[in-house]
Amino acid sequence: MPQLRKDPIVGRWVIIATERAKRPKDFKVVDSSPPESECHFCRGNEKFTPPEIFSIKDGQGNWRVRVIPSKRPFLDMENHFWKKGKGPYDLMHGMGRHEVVVETPEHIGNMADLEVSYIRDVFYTYCVRMREIEHNEHIKYVLAFKNYGWDAGGGRIKHSRSQLIATPVNLKRVKEELQGAKFYFNYHERCIFCDMINQELQQKERLVLEKDGFVAIVPFAPRFPFEVWILPKKHSSAFCRIGEQELYPLANIVKTILYRIKKLLNDPPYNYVVHTAPFKRPHPGYWSTIEEDYHWHIEITPRLTEVAGFEWGTGFYICPSLPEESAKFLREEV
Amino acid sequence: MPQLRKDPIVGRWVIIATERAKRPKDFKVVDSSPPESECHFCRGNEKFTPPEIFSIKDGQGNWRVRVIPSKRPFLDMENHFWKKGKGPYDLMHGMGRHEVVVETPEHIGNMADLEVSYIRDVFYTYCVRMREIEHNEHIKYVLAFKNYGWDAGGGRIKHSRSQLIATPVNLKRVKEELQGAKFYFNYHERCIFCDMINQELQQKERLVLEKDGFVAIVPFAPRFPFEVWILPKKHSSAFCRIGEQELYPLANIVKTILYRIKKLLNDPPYNYVVHTAPFKRPHPGYWSTIEEDYHWHIEITPRLTEVAGFEWGTGFYICPSLPEESAKFLREEV
Numbered sequence: 001m002p003q004l005r006k007d008p009i010v011g012r013w014v015i016i017a018t019e020r021a022k023r024p025k026d027f028k029v030v031d032s033s034p035p036e037s038e039c040h041f042c043r044g045n046e047k048f049t050p051p052e053i054f055s056i057k058d059g060q061g062n063w064r065v066r067v068i069p070s071k072r073p074f075l076d077m078e079n080h081f082w083k084k085g086k087g088p089y090d091l092m093h094g095m096g097r098h099e100v101v102v103e104t105p106e107h108i109g110n111m112a113d114l115e116v117s118y119i120r121d122v123f124y125t126y127c128v129r130m131r132e133i134e135h136n137e138h139i140k141y142v143l144a145f146k147n148y149g150w151d152a153g154g155g156r157i158k159h160s161r162s163q164l165i166a167t168p169v170n171l172k173r174v175k176e177e178l179q180g181a182k183f184y185f186n187y188h189e190r191c192i193f194c195d196m197i198n199q200e201l202q203q204k205e206r207l208v209l210e211k212d213g214f215v216a217i218v219p220f221a222p223r224f225p226f227e228v229w230i231l232p233k234k235h236s237s238a239f240c241r242i243g244e245q246e247l248y249p250l251a252n253i254v255k256t257i258l259y260r261i262k263k264l265l266n267d268p269p270y271n272y273v274v275h276t277a278p279f280k281r282p283h284p285g286y287w288s289t290i291e292e293d294y295h296w297h298i299e300i301t302p303r304l305t306e307v308a309g310f311e312w313g314t315g316f317y318i319c320p321s322l323p324e325e326s327a328k329f330l331r332e333e334v
Numbered sequence: 335m336p337q338l339r340k341d342p343i344v345g346r347w348v349i350i351a352t353e354r355a356k357r358p359k360d361f362k363v364v365d366s367s368p369p370e371s372e373c374h375f376c377r378g379n380e381k382f383t384p385p386e387i388f389s390i391k392d393g394q395g396n397w398r399v400r401v402i403p404s405k406r407p408f409l410d411m412e413n414h415f416w417k418k419g420k421g422p423y424d425l426m427h428g429m430g431r432h433e434v435v436v437e438t439p440e441h442i443g444n445m446a447d448l449e450v451s452y453i454r455d456v457f458y459t460y461c462v463r464m465r466e467i468e469h470n471e472h473i474k475y476v477l478a479f480k481n482y483g484w485d486a487g488g489g490r491i492k493h494s495r496s497q498l499i500a501t502p503v504n505l506k507r508v509k510e511e512l513q514g515a516k517f518y519f520n521y522h523e524r525c526i527f528c529d530m531i532n533q534e535l536q537q538k539e540r541l542v543l544e545k546d547g548f549v550a551i552v553p554f555a556p557r558f559p560f561e562v563w564i565l566p567k568k569h570s571s572a573f574c575r576i577g578e579q580e581l582y583p584l585a586n587i588v589k590t591i592l593y594r595i596k597k598l599l600n601d602p603p604y605n606y607v608v609h610t611a612p613f614k615r616p617h618p619g620y621w622s623t624i625e626e627d628y629h630w631h632i633e634i635t636p637r638l639t640e641v642a643g644f645e646w647g648t649g650f651y652i653c654p655s656l657p658e659e660s661a662k663f664l665r666e667e668v
Contacts, residue, residue, distance in 0.1 A: 005555035008518075009526055010510040014555040015652045074652050087533040088518075088526060089554045143648060172649035176344040184342075184422075192343055192422060199421040220423045221339035221348040273648060314477060314607060315506035318349040318408050 002075050002094025004169060013169045015094055017074050041159040043105035053099060054128060056121045065121040066102045067129060067164075073098035074165060081138050081168070095138050097166040101125055102159070109158035110148060110267065112258035119251035122162065123242075126274065130240035133166045134279045141174065141278045142166045144239075149269025151303045170278050177275065178294055185293035193295030194235050196220075206327045209256060212249035216257050218327040223311075224301045225321040226265060226330065228257050231297040239276035239296040254298065261302055263334040269303040336409050336428025338503060347503045349428055351408050375493040377439035387433060388462060390455045399455040400436045401463060401498075407432035408499060415472050415502070429472050431500040435459055436493070443492035444482060444601065446592035453585035456496065457576075460608065464574035467500045468613045475508065475612045476500045478573075483603025485637045504612050511609065512628055519627035527629030528569050530554075540661045543590060546583035550591050552661040557645075558635045559655040560599060560664065562591050565631040573610035573630040588632065595636050597668040603637040 003016040040048040043062070050071060055063040075096030083092040103122050104114055111119060126144045133142050146162040147153035170178075184192040200207050200217045208216040208228060216230045230253055232246065242250070254272075261270060276296040311317050337350040374382040377396070384405060389397040409430030417426040437456050438448055445453060460478045467476050480496040481487035504512075518526040534541050534551045542550040542562060550564045564587055566580065576584070588606075595604060610630040645651050 007553070007555040008530065009514040010507070011514060012555070012557075012649060012651070014557060015650075016555075016656060017652050017654050087537075088529050089533070143650070145648075167650075173344070174648070176649070180343040180345060195422050196342065199423070203421075219341070221341040221346065221350075223346075223348060314479075314508070315346060315510070316349075316477070316501075317346070318351050320351050322350060 002073075004092045004094050004167075006090040008088045008090070010172075012172045013167075015074050017094075039107055039157055039159050041102045041157070041161060042107050054125065054132075056125060063105060064118060065104070065125050067125060068100050068102065070098040070100050070163070075167065077136075092168065095168045097133060097139075097164065099129065099164040101129075101144075101162045101164065103162065104160055107158070108160050110258070110262055111146065111160050111162075112255065112262040114160060114255070116248065116251050116255050119255050120247045123247050123250055123254075124244070126162075126164065127240045127242060127247075129164055130276075133164075134240070136166070138168045139166045139279065140168060140170050142240075142276075143171065144274040146270075146272045148271070149303070152269035152271045154269060174275065174278060178277070181293045181295070191235055191293055191295050193231060193297065197231055197233060205324045208327050208330045209253060211253050211256075213246060214249055214253045216253055216330075218323045218330070220323060222319050222323055222326075223317040225304050225319055226261065226302045226326045227319075228261075228300045228330065229297050230254060230257065230300070231295065235292075235295055237277040237291050237294040237296060239274050242296075254300075257300060257330070260330050260332070260334055261300070264329060264332060265302060265304065270300060271303070272298055272300045274298050335413055336407075338426045338428050338501075340424040342422045342424070344506075346506045347501075349408050351428075373441055373491055373493050375436045375491065375495060376441050388459065390459065397439060398452060399438070399459050401433050401459060402436065404432040404434055404497070409501065411470075426502065429502050431467060431473075431498065433463065433498040435463075435478075435496045435498065437496065438494055441492070442494050444592070444596055445480065445494050445496075446589065446596040448494060448589070450582065450585050450589050453589050454581045457581050457584055457588075458578070460498065461574045461576060461581075463498055464610075467498075468574070470500070472502045473500045473613065474502060474504050476574075476610075477505065478608040480604075480606045482605070483601075483637070486603035486605045488603060508609065508612060512611070515627045515629070525569055525627055525629050527565060527631065531565055531567060539658045542661050542664045543587060545587055545590075547580060548583055548587045550587055550664075552657045552664070554657060556653050556657055556660075557651040559638050559653055560595065560636045560660045561653075562595075562634045562664065563631050564588060564591065564634070565629060569626075569629055571611040571625050571628040571630060573608050576630075588634075591634060591664070594664050594666070594668055595634070598663060598666060599636060599638065604634060605637070606632055606634045608632050 004013050005016055006013050039045065049068045052066055052068055054067040056065045058064050075094045075098050077095065077097060079093060081093050081095050101122060103111060104118050108114060130142045133139055143165045144162065150156065181192050197215055200215065201210065206218045206220065208218060213233050214230060215233060216228055219227060219229050261268065277294045305320060338347050339350055340347050373379065383402045386400055386402055388401040390399045392398050409428045409432055411429065411431060413427060415427050415429050435456060437445060438452050442448060464476045467473055477499045478496065484490065515526050531549055534549065535544065540552045540554065542552060547567050548564060549567060550562055553561060553563050595602065611628045639654060
């Protein structure tokens with residue numbers, strides 16, 4: 001049964017993935033993925049995957065986008081939910097969900113190469129799954145993210161897909177964002193993300209693209225070269241409450257940015273993470289203004305530099321490119 | 335001139351390393367390190383490095399451990415220190431130091447293969463440099479760390495060395511530890527690290543080694559498989575105030591752990607980071623009990639798993655091995 005454990009000093013929850021638990025000799029094994037010719041995510045190979053949870057179909061009844069449970073889930077919905085302590089330590093049942101969103105029936109590797117309508121369906125699928133999972137009383141957060149390419153944790157199977165992880169705890173980075181945004185709101189009575197968007201639209205030097213209600217910017221203090229954030233200009237805290245008419249414009253700007261990253265930076269590995277407000281607000285008084293002070297967005301991080309190990313241990317990043325130059329470069333149409 | 339920029343939402347400082355600024359086409363270039371036969375860190379090749387800052391010599395006057403400035407520093411001591419804001423953004427001069435500690439004159443790659451006396455001299459060297467740098471009014475922290483192996487950011491030159499980065503800001507992870515430890519201390523009036531050590535010595539299941547005043551444990555909620563923390567049993571907040579008689583026992587336990595990691599896990603890349611209290615306490619009232627509530631330690635993290643990209647974006651880690659099993663495995667003598 002998977003466990004969640006809390007670091008007693010900094011309060012960071014970690015999944016101890018016992019279902020995947022490896023013995024020391026199992027690390028660094030050769031990848032045992034099926035050869036590309038037998039990709040389990042392609043149309044016609046549905047029998048190789050666990051039963052479908054959700055799908056979007058075309059006019060002929062064929063699926064376009066499809067959600068399946070992970071074969072090796074980090075978290076599970078079985079067993080009774082429990083929490084306990086031991087000395088200074090806290091742990092709880094690793095309750096949750098781990099799902100895979102297959103983004104196309106064709107064997108296409110990079111989301112940058114999908115038609116916008118598929119990307120739109122992927123984001124719609126995230127919303128549907130989030131709204132469904134929200135009903136579970138123990139789940140606080142759904143993380144939607146993509147790992148593309150080996151160096152970004154994407155594995156060796158080159159079929160465009162992303163993942164949903166539903167957790168019974170709020171993630172550390174999300175908490176930090178909520179706290180930072182709350183602190184700013186308490187003083188200024190304005191959303192820090194809205195202020196940031198206004199600043200970037202005025203200054204323009206880190207703006208990559210502004211289109212149909214969305215902006216793409218290189219953040220002022222990026223962790224990685226060519227990091228890009230995509231934000232809705234209209235204030236909104238919860239991604240899964242996005243209007244249906246906003247999905248296509250969102251997909252369009254995401255596709256444009258991913259395609260520029262692919263073309264201008266030589267098809268690098270990348271990750272994206274959807275940052276959205278959590279479902280449950282542990283302290284109603286504290287979180288009561290969350291609708292006003294948090295602003296959902298997508299963070300896209302290409303993997304262009306070697307791993308600088310100490311950054312993991314310190315939260316201190318060294319970015320080897322000027323954000324303003326990165327933005328200028330990414331403004332180029334391709 | 336290097337800059338430090340602060341993320342306005344979560345308050346994380348990032349170095350924008352303009353001295354290293356790369357154009358997009360410069361990423362993923364082939365490493366231009368000299369061939370191993372011309373290693374600049376070996377005895378006899380001192381002329382290839384910048385002038386020495388500090389060294390420890392043997393009886394014949396030959397250096398054993400040597401500190402040199404980085405050829406491509408992230409931070410510099412030149413120019414006048416400045417801070418400024420622009421809209422919601424804060425930035426400051428990237429003032430600081432970036433030094434390389436060459437750990438042996440021989441061409442030995444892994445610290446695990448050095449004699450204990452050399453490792454002792456390396457830790458002594460950290461202390462000397464920290465105590466010296468502490469006098470600079472703008473410097474708040476010195477980060478001592480090691481990247482070993484390509485996947486840990488160690489580059490291609492296989493000569494055992496570590497780095498010191500002196501910064502005018504406190505690092506995010508260090509702040510979090512200080513705040514977490516302070517919170518615990520305020521309630522319990524005990525150091526959380528001391529409590530953790532006692533718990534581990536009682537439970538024994540995550541204890542790897544206890545020797546001459548130091549313990550090596552696998553933490554309760556590790557981010558990485560086979561992560562190991564080494565802590566002094568005697569409470570102490572500042573690494574650079576370590577007693578000279580404690581340096582050899584520290585070097586000895588570090589060597590033992592690094593050697594076991596090398597032998598038992600097939601010589602993996604790894605990082606270590608020395609976690610110590612900052613020099614300056616920005617709010618004297620707040621930090622006044624820092625000597626009581628913080629406890630220096632060294633965190634060693636082998637790189638055994640593929641990069642799971644979303645962990646960068648969320649601070650949410652998935653560890654694929656049980657800490658108790660990792661500890662049991664590392665208790666094996668080799």
